[in-house]
Amino acid sequence: MINKELFENILYKVEKPARYIGNEQNIIIKDITKDTVRFAFAFPDVYEVGMSHLGMHILYNLLNSKENIYCERVFTPWTDMEEEMRKNNLPLFALESKDYIKDFDLIGFTLQYEMSYTNIINMIDLAGIPILSKERKKSDPFVLAGGPCAYNPEPLAGIVDFFVIGEGEEVTLEVIEQYKKWRKSQGDRKDFLEMIANIEGIYVPELYNVDYKEDGTIKAFSPIDTKYPEKIKKRIIKNLDEAFYPEKIIVPFIETVHDRVMLEIFRGCTRGCRFCQAGVIYRPVRERSTDKLIEYARKLIEATGHEEISLSSLSTSDYSQILDLVLKLIEEYKDKKVGLSLPSLRLDSFPLEVIEEIQKVRKTGLTFAPEAGTQRLRDVINKGITEEDLFKTTEEAFGAGWSSVKLYFMIGLPTETLDDVIGIKNLAYEVKDIFFRIPREERKGNLKVTVSTSCFVPKPFTPFQWYPQDSIETFNEKIGLLKKNIRDNKVTYNHHDSRLSYLEAVLARGDRRIAQVLVKAWEKGCKFDGWTDKFNYEKWLKAFEETGIDPDFYASRERSYEEILPWDFIDVGVSKKYLINENEKAKKGELTQDCRQGCTGCGVNNSFTGGVC
Amino acid sequence: MKMRAKFSKKEDLIYISHLDLMRLFHRAFRRAEIPVKYSEGFNPHPQLSLATALALGVSSDGEYMDLELESNMEPEEFKQRMNMILPNGIKILKAVPSYEKSSLVSLIRWSNYIVKFNTVDKMTIEEITNLINDFLNKKELILTKEKKKGKKVTVNQQNVRERINELFPLSVENNTVILKTTLMTGSVGNIKPNEVVDLLKEYVNIKIEEDSLRLHRLDLFIEKDGAISLPI
Numbered sequence: 001m002i003n004k005e006l007f008e009n010i011l012y013k014v015e016k017p018a019r020y021i022g023n024e025q026n027i028i029i030k031d032i033t034k035d036t037v038r039f040a041f042a043f044p045d046v047y048e049v050g051m052s053h054l055g056m057h058i059l060y061n062l063l064n065s066k067e068n069i070y071c072e073r074v075f076t077p078w079t080d081m082e083e084e085m086r087k088n089n090l091p092l093f094a095l096e097s098k099d100y101i102k103d104f105d106l107i108g109f110t111l112q113y114e115m116s117y118t119n120i121i122n123m124i125d126l127a128g129i130p131i132l133s134k135e136r137k138k139s140d141p142f143v144l145a146g147g148p149c150a151y152n153p154e155p156l157a158g159i160v161d162f163f164v165i166g167e168g169e170e171v172t173l174e175v176i177e178q179y180k181k182w183r184k185s186q187g188d189r190k191d192f193l194e195m196i197a198n199i200e201g202i203y204v205p206e207l208y209n210v211d212y213k214e215d216g217t218i219k220a221f222s223p224i225d226t227k228y229p230e231k232i233k234k235r236i237i238k239n240l241d242e243a244f245y246p247e248k249i250i251v252p253f254i255e256t257v258h259d260r261v262m263l264e265i266f267r268g269c270t271r272g273c274r275f276c277q278a279g280v281i282y283r284p285v286r287e288r289s290t291d292k293l294i295e296y297a298r299k300l301i302e303a304t305g306h307e308e309i310s311l312s313s314l315s316t317s318d319y320s321q322i323l324d325l326v327l328k329l330i331e332e333y334k335d336k337k338v339g340l341s342l343p344s345l346r347l348d349s350f351p352l353e354v355i356e357e358i359q360k361v362r363k364t365g366l367t368f369a370p371e372a373g374t375q376r377l378r379d380v381i382n383k384g385i386t387e388e389d390l391f392k393t394t395e396e397a398f399g400a401g402w403s404s405v406k407l408y409f410m411i412g413l414p415t416e417t418l419d420d421v422i423g424i425k426n427l428a429y430e431v432k433d434i435f436f437r438i439p440r441e442e443r444k445g446n447l448k449v450t451v452s453t454s455c456f457v458p459k460p461f462t463p464f465q466w467y468p469q470d471s472i473e474t475f476n477e478k479i480g481l482l483k484k485n486i487r488d489n490k491v492t493y494n495h496h497d498s499r500l501s502y503l504e505a506v507l508a509r510g511d512r513r514i515a516q517v518l519v520k521a522w523e524k525g526c527k528f529d530g531w532t533d534k535f536n537y538e539k540w541l542k543a544f545e546e547t548g549i550d551p552d553f554y555a556s557r558e559r560s561y562e563e564i565l566p567w568d569f570i571d572v573g574v575s576k577k578y579l580i581n582e583n584e585k586a587k588k589g590e591l592t593q594d595c596r597q598g599c600t601g602c603g604v605n606n607s608f609t610g611g612v613c
Numbered sequence: 614m615k616m617r618a619k620f621s622k623k624e625d626l627i628y629i630s631h632l633d634l635m636r637l638f639h640r641a642f643r644r645a646e647i648p649v650k651y652s653e654g655f656n657p658h659p660q661l662s663l664a665t666a667l668a669l670g671v672s673s674d675g676e677y678m679d680l681e682l683e684s685n686m687e688p689e690e691f692k693q694r695m696n697m698i699l700p701n702g703i704k705i706l707k708a709v710p711s712y713e714k715s716s717l718v719s720l721i722r723w724s725n726y727i728v729k730f731n732t733v734d735k736m737t738i739e740e741i742t743n744l745i746n747d748f749l750n751k752k753e754l755i756l757t758k759e760k761k762k763g764k765k766v767t768v769n770q771q772n773v774r775e776r777i778n779e780l781f782p783l784s785v786e787n788n789t790v791i792l793k794t795t796l797m798t799g800s801v802g803n804i805k806p807n808e809v810v811d812l813l814k815e816y817v818n819i820k821i822e823e824d825s826l827r828l829h830r831l832d833l834f835i836e837k838d839g840a841i842s843l844p845i
Contacts, residue, residue, distance in 0.1 A: 012670055012824055017628040025640075025700060251640060253629045305640030305698075336643070337657045 002090065002098040010084045018254045019047035020081060022095035025251035026303060028064040028071075029096060037176050037183075038104040039063055039071040040094050040141070044119035045112075045530070047075045051250070052258035054312055055110060055147065059168055061246035069176055072096040074107075076119045077126070079528070085126060092127040102128045104141045105179060108172070109160070111149035114507035115500065115530040120145070121159060121522040131519065133161050133206060138188060144175070151234075151281050152460045152567040155507050155514035157205035162193060164201060165570055166234030167267070169244055171201045197228050201235035203570070204228075210512060210566075216553055218511065218564040233571040236608055240267060240286040245296050248303040260308035260341070261300040263293050265325070269314035270595045274382045274586050275371070275413065277459035278314055280574050283604040284613040285596075290321045294328055301338060309333070310341040317342075318596070323354065330357055352396045366397050369408040372416075373423025379589040380415050382582075387427070391434060398435050403445030405431055411478045411495075412456035412470035414586060421478045424451060425485045432490050451486065452494045453479065455501035459508050460567045461574065463582035466559040469505040472498045499537045500529070505555035511566035514554070516547045573604035616680045616691055617711035619845050623672045626702030631666035637703070638678070645694040650681035664717045664833055664844065665724070665798060668805065674706075675724070675832030677844045679717045709845050717844060721799040722836040723778065726806045727829040728792040733820040738785040744817040745780055745792075754812050756804065773812070776804040788822075798833065 011017040032038070041060055043050030050056060056073070063071035072094035077085060085092070091100045101107055107127070109120050124131050129140050136143075145156060146164035153163040164171055175196050182192040193204045207228050211219040223230060237243045245264070252259060268285035269278065297309055309329060313319060329340055340358050370385055372378045378385060394405060409424050428451045435447045455475045458467045470478075475498035486493040507514060520543035528534035544551050559565065561580055568576070578601060585592060592600050595613065599605070605613050622634070629637070639659050642649045651657040660681035667673055688708035695705045713720075748754075756773045759766055776797035783791045796804050806828050813819045834841050 009824065011628060017669075018625075018633065021625040021628055023625050023700065023702075253626075253637065254633050255636070302644065305642070305644035307639060307643070337651050338643075 002093055002100075006088055006090065007098070010081070010088065010090070013084055014080045015078065016047075016254060019075070019078065020095070021253070022073075022098070024253055026248040027096055027250055028060075030064070030070045032070060032097070033068075035068045035180075037069050037106070037179055038099075039069060039176070040074050040101040040104045040107045041071055042074045042101075042107050042109045042120075042123060043076070043112075044109055044116040044123060045076055045528075046078050047252075048254065048256040050075045051252050051256040053110065053112065054262045054264060055168070057246055057249045057262070058244065058264075059108075059172065060250075061248065062169055062244045063172065063176075065244070066173065066176075068180070070096075072099075072104075074101055074123070076123055076528070079534070082122070082126060092123055100127065102141065105183075106176070107141045107143050108164075109143070109145040109147075111145050111147040111156075113530060114149055114155075114504050115535075117156060117507060117518050118522045118526045118529055120156070121518060122527050124159070125522075131159060131522075133158055136161070136189065142179075142189075142192065146172075148278065148281060149508075151277070151570060151572065152508065152510070153203055153205065153570075154512045154566045155510040155518065157512040158515045159518070161189075161204070161206075162196065163203040163205070164235070165203055165232050166201050167237050168235070169237055171199060171235045174199050175202065200233050203232045205512065208569070217559075218566060221564060221566075221569055231569055231571045233607070234281070234573065236284075236573075237267075237286070238609070241289050241292060245288070245292075247296065247299040249300060251304045251306070258310065259306075260310050261297060261304060261306045262310050262312045263297055263300075264288065264312045265293060265316070265319045265322075266313050270318060271315060271384065272382050272582075272592050272595065272600065273371070274380070274463040274582055275410065275456060275459075277462050280461045280579075280602075281572050282314065283573060283602065284609050285318075287320060290325045290328070293325060294332070297329060298332075301333070301336075307337065308339045308341055310343060312343070323351070326354055326358070352393075352400055355397075356400055365404040365406055366394070366402050367406045367408070368393075370427060371408065371410050372413055372420060373409060373425070373427055374420045376589060377413055377416060377420045377423070379591055380586045381413055382586070382592055384591065384594065387430075390427070391430065394431050395434050398438055398443075401444040403435070403443075404448045404450075406450045406452065407431070409451065409453045410456045411453045411482075412475055412501075414464055414467050416470075416478075418478070418481060421481055422485060424453065425482060428486065428491050429488070432488065435490075447490045449491045450494065451482075451491060452496075453482065454496045455498050457501050457505045457508055460565065461570075461572050461579070463579045463586055465509070465565065465579065466561065466563075466583065468558045469502065469555045471556055472502050475501070497532065497535070500535055502551070502555050503529070503537075503540055506551045509566070510554050513549060517543050517549050520547050571607065573602075573606075573608045575603035578602045614682050614685050615711045615713070616682055616686070616688060616708055617713075617717070617845055618678050618680065618688075618691070618695075618708040619706045620676050620678065621672075621674045621704050621706060622667060622676055622702065623674070624702035626700065627670055627672045630669050631663070634667075634703075635661065635663070637700075641695060641699055642680075644698045647680075647691065647694065648683040648686060650683050662717055664721050667830065668807075668828075671806075671828040671830060673830035675830055677717055677833055679711060679713075707845050719800060720835040720837070720844065721833055722797065722801060723795055723834040723841065724798040725779075725793065725795040725831045725834075727783070727831060728794060728806050728810065729827040729829075730790055730810065731822040731825040732788045732790055733822055735788050736785060736790070738782055741782045741785050741790055741819075744813075744819060745782065748813060748817045749777070749780060751816060754816060756808055756812065773804050773808075776802050777809060780809065793831075 041056055060071050063069045074094050093100050121131050130136050142161045144162050145160045146168050150163045178195045196202050197204045197207050207224055209224050210221050213219045266287040268282045270285055273279055371383045428449050431449055458464045458469055479495045482493055521540050524539040526539050649659040662679050664677040692705045692708045753772045754774045755770050758769045778795040780794040783793050835844050
């Protein structure tokens with residue numbers, strides 16, 4: 001355990017010391033016995049980001065509900081804290097017990113975004129654990145990883161000992177059961193990895209072998225022994241309504257990104273937007289019942305005192321009982337001054353009166369994500385939102401007193417032309433005109449339209465997974481075009497750093513050869529790459545150069561349908577045939593309906609749900 | 614009704630800021646089911662005011678709040694319900710109904726502190742006492758403050774001697790010095806204990822180990838019609 005005096009002295013020196021103190025409301029403190037399996041839930045970003053992540057709160061409380069499992073939290077120390085820790089030889093510790101995580105049994109990282117990978121290496125190193133699997137000894141903990149980015153685990157192969165593919169609630173417990181057996185058996189590390197290799201959803205990279213062709217593409221990917229599965233099937237919770245949900249969640253002392261009660265209303269999405277990875281990997285759609293959600297809300301507000309409840313899902317308005325749920329929550333909480341927030345809400349399908357009702361408690365801005373500037377391109381990506389929908393909703397919203405609108409777009413989508421890019425500007429200007437068409441005396445507030453563009457990153461398991469990403473130059477050209485054309489004091493334009501998106505594309509579709517680049521980049525000091533002020537593109541380029549790996553091969557190369565993709569061995573339930581078909585339809589601008597209106601044949605109902613969705 | 618309460622902020626909770634503390638109280642009121650009065654408007658928040666903003670890292674046994682309630686509540690019940698759910702480190706020490714019109718913030722005039730630091734060289738209590746006497750005998754102690762407004766830096770210099778009411782050593786052991794001081798606090802005139810330590814370094818050349826300064830507030834005082842008293 002940490003030296004208290006040293007720790008205190010360090011806390012006086014660092015920014016936001018409360019990131020490291022633990023002891024928040026609703027943390028779990030347990031006695032540790034020889035039978036306890038100690039699990040560190042590691043989030044590879046700073047406390048305020050990690051604490052906003054619902055999955056952590058679910059797994060934390062689930063694991064701790066079991067006897068003999070003690071799950072604690074660990075986040076990436078900010079650079080000032082890291083400096084003090086390294087200077088004082090203080091290894092990475094868990095927030096609950098302040099014990100060093102190198103003495104834990106398992107360290108589980110959650111992979112929420114690719115640009116956190118260097119933080120993972122940094123945390124392992126800061127813990128005093130060898131950063132490569134093969135160098136870890138019996139006394140070292142096992143390093144596992146899960147979360148959305150684990151659907152292409154290969155870039156972290158060799159660093160992470162094993163991956164959990166899919167939803168973690170059940171499989172994590174199964175792994176821990178095996179761990180208990182292994183610990184009694186006195187076996188070596190390899191024995192444990194072999195024990196879990198056949199658990200559905202577990203991928204152990206060192207038990208698989210990759211051969212490459214001369215052109216650098218994959219020739220063959222197979223297990224080193226036939227006793228290991230050839231395909232790794234993702235795990236899902238079949239009946240979400242019966243699944244565990246926490247009744248208490250930790251209340252941070254300091255302000256976090258999302259500091260509120262989060263109610264996960266459903267998993268999956270039926271929309272079928274072709275750029276969206278989440279829309280594929282989280283299939284099929286599974287809902288929690290309104291009654292249970294209201295019960296969770298009640299318990300969580302009681303346990304936390306939070307002033308806001310947020311409904312969490314990929315597309316809030318698609319919840320089958322959304323109106324009922326929202327009205328019930330408003331009814332219950334309006335006098336208690338507990339606000340309701342509905343992120344990922346598609347306003348085209350939601351009565352404005354209800355949104356107004358929500359706004360009576362707490363006001364937020366309006367956000368739309370048309371994603372593309374023209375109808376043609378929106379059809380390509382299967383974003384079933386029309387200009388009319390958008391204009392009608394904004395008109396109503398302005399009439400009801402809103403005046404601040406955010407519009408989110410992507411640039412670099414497949415088939416995009418400069419006309420599509422200018423379409424972004426046109427759309428924003430049209431929204432502005434709608435506002436000023438309201439008679440002056442009826443206008444409320446001061447109009448503010450914010451246009452944000454991100455750079456499209458093709459992701460595994462999407463219909464666009466074969467697609468070459470725009471080059472940095474092309475991205476910048478398009479950004480420049482918008483900068484030049486959006487010249488209005490009511491319309492603000494923001495854009496992402498194209499270099500960051502380029503690297504994200506490399507890591508997102510990388511294979512195991514990328515691991516050495518990650519290590520090299522980390523050695524050069526890369527960390528917190530997702531943070532604009534910490535991101536150092538030149539160091540990354542050097543890391544590629546020194547490892548002899550061409551980033552363009554991963555980001556800017558068009559793949560053929562025949563090519564073996566690094567993530568092909570993972571079975572997400574949605575067939576490759578379906579993705580190919582969707583890509584072909586995209587090229588022709590053909591739409592695919594929302595699968596609630598009729599099955600579109602993605603395949604997930606064959607392998608995961610026994611025929612129904 | 615208006616409730617006035619005294620509370621302490623210690624242990625790990627010294628690492629949370631004034632705003633964090635406000636948020637912590639807002640949530641604590643909801644959990645303890647205190648009938649708090651909320652402000653009007655789009656972002657309703659409890660009508661809570663804290664006497665002063667305690668700096669991050671400073672512990673205290675004498676913090677005060679005024680809180681507007683929708684309905685009457687026994688102060689003792691308020692105290693008990695709050696202490697049931699407040700985290701270790703924050704504790705309601707006392708609560709009374711308040712009929713005061715003026716805000717707590719406007720009434721605060723003084724606070725006293727325990728100041729602890731390590732000197733670079735070993736010193737005796739006599740040496741420290743002499744240095745402090747020299748310090749207090751100065752007619753002028755000029756505190757220089759820089760204010761940044763965009764790119765403009767304005768320098769403000771003030772004689773703060775009058776804002777230091779008492780300052781004396783409680784103990785000096787090895788090189789650890791513990792002082793007690795009473796300082797002007799609030800809108801009429803203000804000086805922070807760390808500023809006094811900076812002045813000690815500057816005017817009587819006490820050499821202090823870097824990062825060794827620890828501060829603890831003992832209590833806050835109000836002044837009414839020339840008489841100094843505790844807020845409760």
